[in-house]
Amino acid sequence: MLQEWVILLVSLCYLGTLFAIAYYADWRSDRGKSIISNPYIYTLSIAVYCTAWTFYGSVGRAAETGIGFMPIYLGPTLMAALWWFLLRKIIRIAKVYRITSIADFLASRYGKSSLIGGLVTIIAVVGIMPYISLQLKAVSTSYTVMLHYPDLAMIEEHKTSLWNDNAFSVAMIMAAFSILFGTRHIDATERHEGMVAAIAFESMVKLLAFSAAGIFITFIMFDGPVDLFDWAIRYPETSRLMQLEVLPGGYTNWFTLIFLSMMAIMFLPRQFQVLVVENVNEEHIRKAAWLFPIYLLAINIFVLPIAFAGMLMFPEGHVAPDIFVLALPLTEGQDILALFIYLGGLSAATGMVIVATIALSTMVCNDLVMPVLLRMLDIQQVDLGRVLLFIRRFSIVAVLLLGYLYYRFIGESYTLVTMGLVSFAAAAQFSPAILFGIFWKDASRRAAVSGLLAGFLVWFYTLLLPSFAKSGWLPLSFLEYGPFGIEQLRPYQLFGLNMFDPITHAVFWSMLVNAGLLVIISLLDRQNTMDRIQASLFVDVYRHSGGTQLWKGKAMITELKGLLARFIGPGQSERAFANYSRSHNIDFTKDMQADAELVEFAERLLSGAIGAASARVMVSSVVEGEEISTEGVMKIIDETSQVLEYSHQLEEKSIELEAATKELQEANKRLKELDRLKDEFVSTVSHELRTPLTSVRAFSEILHDNADMGQEERKKFLDIMVKETERLTRLINEVLDLAKIESGRADWHMEIIDLTEILKEAVAATSQLFHEKSVAIVELLPSFPIKVFADRDRIIQVVINLLSNAAKFSPQDEGRVTVRLYFKEREIRVEVADNGPGIHPDEQQKIFEKFKQITDLRNGKPKGTGLGLAICRRIIEYHNGYIWVESIPGEGAKFVFSLPD
Amino acid sequence: MPMSPIRRKIQRLLVLFAFGCLALNYPLLALFNKIILWHGIPVLYLYLFVFWVLFILFIAIVTESKKLPRSSFPPLFSRKSE
Numbered sequence: 001m002l003q004e005w006v007i008l009l010v011s012l013c014y015l016g017t018l019f020a021i022a023y024y025a026d027w028r029s030d031r032g033k034s035i036i037s038n039p040y041i042y043t044l045s046i047a048v049y050c051t052a053w054t055f056y057g058s059v060g061r062a063a064e065t066g067i068g069f070m071p072i073y074l075g076p077t078l079m080a081a082l083w084w085f086l087l088r089k090i091i092r093i094a095k096v097y098r099i100t101s102i103a104d105f106l107a108s109r110y111g112k113s114s115l116i117g118g119l120v121t122i123i124a125v126v127g128i129m130p131y132i133s134l135q136l137k138a139v140s141t142s143y144t145v146m147l148h149y150p151d152l153a154m155i156e157e158h159k160t161s162l163w164n165d166n167a168f169s170v171a172m173i174m175a176a177f178s179i180l181f182g183t184r185h186i187d188a189t190e191r192h193e194g195m196v197a198a199i200a201f202e203s204m205v206k207l208l209a210f211s212a213a214g215i216f217i218t219f220i221m222f223d224g225p226v227d228l229f230d231w232a233i234r235y236p237e238t239s240r241l242m243q244l245e246v247l248p249g250g251y252t253n254w255f256t257l258i259f260l261s262m263m264a265i266m267f268l269p270r271q272f273q274v275l276v277v278e279n280v281n282e283e284h285i286r287k288a289a290w291l292f293p294i295y296l297l298a299i300n301i302f303v304l305p306i307a308f309a310g311m312l313m314f315p316e317g318h319v320a321p322d323i324f325v326l327a328l329p330l331t332e333g334q335d336i337l338a339l340f341i342y343l344g345g346l347s348a349a350t351g352m353v354i355v356a357t358i359a360l361s362t363m364v365c366n367d368l369v370m371p372v373l374l375r376m377l378d379i380q381q382v383d384l385g386r387v388l389l390f391i392r393r394f395s396i397v398a399v400l401l402l403g404y405l406y407y408r409f410i411g412e413s414y415t416l417v418t419m420g421l422v423s424f425a426a427a428a429q430f431s432p433a434i435l436f437g438i439f440w441k442d443a444s445r446r447a448a449v450s451g452l453l454a455g456f457l458v459w460f461y462t463l464l465l466p467s468f469a470k471s472g473w474l475p476l477s478f479l480e481y482g483p484f485g486i487e488q489l490r491p492y493q494l495f496g497l498n499m500f501d502p503i504t505h506a507v508f509w510s511m512l513v514n515a516g517l518l519v520i521i522s523l524l525d526r527q528n529t530m531d532r533i534q535a536s537l538f539v540d541v542y543r544h545s546g547g548t549q550l551w552k553g554k555a556m557i558t559e560l561k562g563l564l565a566r567f568i569g570p571g572q573s574e575r576a577f578a579n580y581s582r583s584h585n586i587d588f589t590k591d592m593q594a595d596a597e598l599v600e601f602a603e604r605l606l607s608g609a610i611g612a613a614s615a616r617v618m619v620s621s622v623v624e625g626e627e628i629s630t631e632g633v634m635k636i637i638d639e640t641s642q643v644l645e646y647s648h649q650l651e652e653k654s655i656e657l658e659a660a661t662k663e664l665q666e667a668n669k670r671l672k673e674l675d676r677l678k679d680e681f682v683s684t685v686s687h688e689l690r691t692p693l694t695s696v697r698a699f700s701e702i703l704h705d706n707a708d709m710g711q712e713e714r715k716k717f718l719d720i721m722v723k724e725t726e727r728l729t730r731l732i733n734e735v736l737d738l739a740k741i742e743s744g745r746a747d748w749h750m751e752i753i754d755l756t757e758i759l760k761e762a763v764a765a766t767s768q769l770f771h772e773k774s775v776a777i778v779e780l781l782p783s784f785p786i787k788v789f790a791d792r793d794r795i796i797q798v799v800i801n802l803l804s805n806a807a808k809f810s811p812q813d814e815g816r817v818t819v820r821l822y823f824k825e826r827e828i829r830v831e832v833a834d835n836g837p838g839i840h841p842d843e844q845q846k847i848f849e850k851f852k853q854i855t856d857l858r859n860g861k862p863k864g865t866g867l868g869l870a871i872c873r874r875i876i877e878y879h880n881g882y883i884w885v886e887s888i889p890g891e892g893a894k895f896v897f898s899l900p901d
Numbered sequence: 902m903p904m905s906p907i908r909r910k911i912q913r914l915l916v917l918f919a920f921g922c923l924a925l926n927y928p929l930l931a932l933f934n935k936i937i938l939w940h941g942i943p944v945l946y947l948y949l950f951v952f953w954v955l956f957i958l959f960i961a962i963v964t965e966s967k968k969l970p971r972s973s974f975p976p977l978f979s980r981k982s983e
Contacts, residue, residue: 070949074925077956081918084964085911226941233938242936242943251927258925290961297953304946 022194029193037280039287044200045274051352052138053420062307063321066241075261077293098607102272103367108612109437110445111531117367127426132403134419135349140167171404182358183392202347209344214302232308249501256504263428273359357396364395366611410471429455432515441535447521455514462506555594559622692724734867741874754785762799769807775815798872802832809836827898835892848873
């Protein structure tokens with residue numbers, strides 16, 4: 001039997017070795033020669049997953065439930081298959097945004113909200129309490145066993161006496177140890193190389209120790225596994241453990257445990273710490289994804305043999321299965337081997353406690369205390385580095401004390417594994433918020449808060465409160481009949497759901513409300529800009545790995561530097577800025593203003609020390625102006641919708657094409673119409689030309705054939721011929737004129753002219769016509785000149801044409817034509833009105849077309865060429881004016897043209 | 902269009918994961934739920950450990966299979982140099 005001082009000395013020496021390793025690793029990392037930067041150390045550090053639970057508890061569980069210990073290790077193996085892309089994404093996010101803990105991760109994802117950070121921290125601290133107490137219980141029990149075995153009565157006595165309570169000493173030693181490891185100084189980096197090295201060493205020790213125990217028990221105490229199993233199958237006590245029926249809850253429980261351990265390997269705060277925060281290089285995942293399962297396999301291979309051996313050796317059941325690993329070698333008198341195994345158990349427990357308390361203290365400090373402190377204190381005056389250290393050290397002690405209290409008051413009534421599973425169920429509450437958060441942008445802050453809170457409350461009610469009841473701190477009737485006798489609310493059969501074991505029951509309800517609320521509220525919620533940005537940054541992390549340049553406001557470089565110095569010390573702050581200026585070629589002595597990238601750099605640096613939410617608050621305190629630049633936001637939101645944008649562009653292109661096709665079709669149609677019009681025009685012109693020509697030819701032939709025609713008659717025929725040729729000439733002139741205008745070859749002499757004078761001139765020129773028909777002409781013209789910019793001759797041509805038309809259609813003797821010049825609707829208008837027969841509404845549009853003549857209602861034969869009004873319209877349109885007719889049949893017609901003022 | 906190597910790898914891992922989840926649960930697990938020694942080892946225990954070894958082997962084969970081109974995951978801190 002070993003003396004107490006030997007055990008104590010060995011324990012302390014072992015802890016000292018750990019510290020030396022950590023110190024050496026830190027020293028190396030300061031010199032840039034990291035010893036942990038390889039996948040093997042990374043794998044060993046992940047093996048912090050195997051705690052005293054694995055070391056002592058697995059055998060205990062195997063002795064009760066056969067292979068029931070295995071799902072806790074099969075789950076992580078399954079999960080490891082997904083690490084290659086799932087863990088990689090989480091690590092990438094954490095690296096890019098300098099995430100310090102799981103609380104920081106969730107707070108960052110959901111809009112840098114300190115509410116989420118605080119909530120996650122509280123869940124983590126409360127949830128991990130049973131787990132830490134499990135380690136204390138294991139260390140304290142194993143120490144007592146080493147000391148007093150085989151005096152089992154003494155072991156029992158030790159558990160109940162407060163004075164001999166070594167669990168408290170264990171807790172305090174571990175607290176001191178964690179403080180030395182994790183909080184010697186505040187770093188700009190969130191990583192602890194020394195701690196990782198020590199943890200990796202511990203993982204080696206515990207694997208070797210457990211394997212040593214396994215080999216000794218299986219191959220030396222028995223003749224190998226075949227012999228052992230041969231013994232085991234002969235006794236019903238052990239042979240029944242070879243099937244699944246002994247597992248309470250059967251296949252459902254098995255499934256639940258696999259699920260829980262899948263979540264735990266990723267989302268227990270300490271696993272997140274070593275997997276994500278302490279990761280050096282993403283590429284290490286590739287090897288760790290299969291090396292870590294091998295570690296798990298190796299540490300589990302001897303569990304069942306040891307359990308069987310223990311049951312065969314101690315059939316009376318007076319030795320608790322949880323201590324078989326130690327008790328078997330001790331029975332054989334192998335004190336040195338037992339001491340080594342005891343050290344293995346100690347490493348398993350200390351490893352977990354160190355990482356968990358450091359992770360939790362970072363969370364408590366960054367996500368719970370700092371946000372409150374920053375709001376309350378006058379932060380300008382305090383040396384915050386010291387404050388940070390104090391908070392972290394204090395929270396390490398507090399977390400261990402909580403664990404101790406849980407152990408003291410509740411831990412006795414549970415086995416190791418049951419206590420651990422309560423913590424696993426708490427860690428699983430983080431999984432919906434994280435998994436939805438990194439793949440689904442619409443997962444919103446309010447939804448995450450609701451899901452986490454509801455899941456945590458259900459967990460608290462269905463798992464933690466019952467543990468108080470079972471230990472006598474609450475009446476047992478609470479479990480059996482529900483609170484206040486309400487049976488529907490019994491914590492192990494909520495709403496009458498009684499088909500599950502307590503763990504499955506709690507996991508089912510808590511995950512249901514957690515994930516359910518997260519999804520449903522996200523679908524109903526609207527996110528604000530900050531939340532949307534963070535969501536995009538997380539989900540599309542590979543696209544936004546560079547700077548996002550979100551900050552818009554201005555900050556002085558000296559202020560930023562000062563801010564950093566207050567948290568991480570002036571030396572480190574100076575070094576970081578010097579590195580930045582070197583890598584970005586910025587001379588800080590010249591530039592006083594920090595650009596967006598530098599502000600972001602500072603914020604990220606600060607995040608490493610105090611967490612994302614607090615860092616944002618601090619940086620905004622020195623940045624003046626708007627917090628977020630619109631361009632930055634647009635960039636992120638734009639980039640995320642690049643694909644959408646692309647398809648949108650395609651759509652626009654096709655719409656454009658469609659429009660072009662339509663235009664072409666219309667142009668083609670118009671061309672055809674014009675072609676038809678031209679043909680029509682040619683045929684009309686030929687027809688118009690033929691009429692006078694025929695008549696000239698007919699009269700010429702008459703004159704030619706009848707030489708004896710009377711002088712009187714001959715003169716009459718010649719008169720007709722002259723008139724017809726005149727008409728022919730006029731027609732040809734007008735056709736030429738129109739062709740000229742239409743083809744744009746006409747000469748225009750634009751000048752400022754006086755419209756009043758032009759009207760007078762035109763009236764004078766046509767007065768003979770009016771006189772001949774005794775038609776009265778009334779001039780309503782202003783007495784002052786009206787200036788327009790126009791071609792004088794052409795305008796006169798238009799007016800004369802209108803006037804002669806009016807004269808033509810006015811009745812003999814009673815005719816009356818009015819000429820007016822006036823302003824209306826910002827235009828100058830000229831109006832020529834007669835009291836002739838008027839124009840039928842159907843024809844009012846047509847008369848401005850070529851060769852459309854109005855049939856004279858009185859003598860049936862059209863006069864003129866039918867081109868006059870068409871030419872008028874072309875001329876007025878050339879001057880950007882309009883010409884139209886207003887008429888009621890029988891009451892005369894009014895021709896109006898307008899010219900722009 | 903050929904699948905990108907990264908997507909192919911992710912899909913293989915997902916299938917492996919799904920297959921593992923099926924093989925380690927009811928009802929496949931129930932096939933081995935017997936108190937029989939097979940080569941001196943309880944059959945349920947043997948099944949679980951053999952499957953475990955094979956599963957690890959498959960993870961290793963898939964993740965270690967031919968190196969992906971460098972650009973498949975954009976490198977960390979790809980800041981444009983200004």
